[in-house]
Amino acid sequence: MSTAKPSQFGVAGLGVMGVNLALNIADHGFSVAGWEFSPKRLAAVQAEKPYERLKTTGSLEEFVGMLERPRRILLMVTAGDPVDQMMDRLAPLLSPGDVLIDGGNSWFQDTQRREKAYREKGLRFIGMGVSGGEEGARHGPSLMPGGPAEAYEHIRPVVEAIAAKTDQGACVTHVGPGGAGHFVKMVHNGIEYADMQLLAETYDVLRRGLGLSPDALVNTLAEWNEGISGSFLLETTLQVLRKKDPETGKPLVDLVLDKAGQKGTGKWTVQVSLDLGVPVPSIASALDARNLSAMKDERVAASAKLPAPQAALTDEEKQHLAAWTHDALYAARVVTYAQGMRLIQAASKEYQWNVSLAELARIWRGGCIIRAKLLTPLREAFTQQPDLPNLVVSEAFAPVLTRMAPAWRRVVGTATRLGIPVPVFSSSLAYLDSYRSAELPQNLTQxxxxxxxxxxxxxxxxxxxxxxxxxxx
CATH class of the missing domain: 1.20.5 (Single alpha-helices involved in coiled-coils or other helix-helix interfaces)
Known part of the structure; x- marks a missing residue:
């Protein structure tokens, strides 16, 4: 019989995210057991710098036996059927009170079904959104766990230790019961889609509209990043624009084919918004933009038959377009977050999750992909009024949107006249105009x-x- 002291935490699935989370946990003083089904990947992990507190195996039975009770296991496998298959394999090996955490991007209704199934077996299940990518997983992600409160308390010391830290604490909170954690992560990703598209439209307006080179764009955007528009995604944009291709010396971004992929969470967000009757046009437009980008051959053929408008910037536009675009970017981003928060609010009411939007803003301030400076006033808005119907009417943002709207309209108008597509700038503005309109033409529709x-x-x-x-x- 082995006399080795049992490990305090388990990670099943040692892909990029899994192994980095395991190492993060080990760095914070917890002994970790890791399981991996792929012999090649397992060998690669074992060949890395050895960690005294990280032990690995390819046997699921041995893995479960290596853990102290009640067990805490983080499952890091591909969302969908692989999660169900792993749960079925693990269930007979676990004991009442053990906690299994799904750290993938799972569909929230699957999480609710899985939590119920494990509960009926005397086991505990948590669906946890993880944001921050490879770097975040290794050094501090934003974590969004949802499930039974008592199960969260059992994993709390570990997730609080490994989460990113800000001046407002660890970037993790118990989001709510059932599928609340995965729902919030899904909407987080939807906001991410829209924010990325807004930055792409900003890039296009300044590049095609003003003729700025990547180097000139860096100078402009770096200045913006120091102000209220600062965000992780803007920092990433700067990083991309600065990179030179080692083969040609050209900006590498200019050599990237204009076809953007997706993994499904943006689509889920739009689908759920339709089910709950909550409009999220910014996210839907960003999703459409990616789908249109995939039609590369058709777009090339269409460009020969549908010429762009023959228009030029006025002197006023040449002088002010960059400043207008800054305001448009910030305002449209606020509207995007407003739509996402409204969707979470509606789901929380529908499923009785009691999600705190102020807490979400707090845990999104560090570690996650959509961290941005505007999350500070956003948190204040929902702290002062937890049942705020829409972020755009808050005292923190209504005056700002009113002040920035004229510049935003000039950007949309100028881009339209030049034939530069700005779907998220446009749809976000239309959302704001619709929401602020006491009268809409749907009397005719009805x-x-x-x-x-x-x-x-x-x-x-x-x-x-x-x-x-x-x-x-």
């Missing part, structure tokens, strides 16, 4: 529905009459 389908309508002059139908012939 009248049309009643005219061809007898769907009824409400009279604004006699609301007490309820829904009525008219003969429109």
């Amino acid at each position: 009248a049309q529905r009643d005219a061809f389908g007898a769907h009824t309508y409400q009279r604004r002059d006699r609301p007490e009459a309820g829904f009525v139908h008219s003969d429109w012939s």
Whole structure:
């Protein structure tokens, strides 16, 4: 019988994210056991710098036996069927009270189903969003665990130790029960889609509109990053723009094919928004932009038949377009976050999760991909008014949006006149204009529905009459 002291934490799946999280946990004083099904990957991990507190195996039975009870296991495998398969394999090896954590980007309803199934076996299950990529996993991610509160308390010492830290604490919180953690991570990724597209549109307006080179763009954007528009994604943009191709000496970004991929969380966010009746046009437009980018051959062919407008910048536009674009970027980003927060708010009410939007803003300030300076006033807004219906009407942002809207409109107008597509700038502005409009033209829409389908309508002059139908012939 082995007399080795059992490990305090387990990581199943030692891919890039799994191994970096395991090393992060080990760095913070916890002994870790790691399991990996691929012999080649396991050998590669074992060949790395040895860690006294990290022991690895290719046997699932041995892995489970290496852990102290009640066990804490972080599952880092591909989302979907592999998670269910691993849960089925692990369940007979676990004991009542053990906690299994799914750290992948799983569909939140799958998480709810899995939590229920494990609960019925006397086991505990947590769905945890992990943001920060490889670097974050190794040195401090933002973590969004959802599931039973007592299960979270059992893993809390570990996740608080490994999470990114800011002046407001560790970037982790118990998001809520059930699938709350994975839902929030999904929306986080949806916001990420829109923010990345906004930066791409900013790049395009300044590049094609003003003719700025990547080096000139760096100078402009680096200045912006020092102000209120500062964010991790803007820092990443600067990093990309600065990189030179070692073969040609040209900016490497200019050699990257303009086809963007996706892994599905943006699509999920849009699908859920339709189910809950919460508009997220900024995220939907960003998703459409990626899908359109994939149609490269068709776009090239269309460019020969559909010429761009023959337009030039005015002297005023040449002088102010960069400053206008700065304001448009910040304002559209606020509107994007507003849509994401509204969606989380709606899901929290629908599923009775009691998610704190102020806490999300706090844990997103460090480690995660969408960390940005605007999260500080965003947190203050939801701290002062937890049931705030929409971020755009908060005292922190309404005056800023009002001040920046004229510049934002000039950017959308100028880009449209030049034939530069700005789908997220445009859809975000349309969202703001729709939300601030006391009157919308959907009175005509509802009248049309009643005219061809007898769907009824409400009279604004006699609301007490309820829904009525008219003969429109």
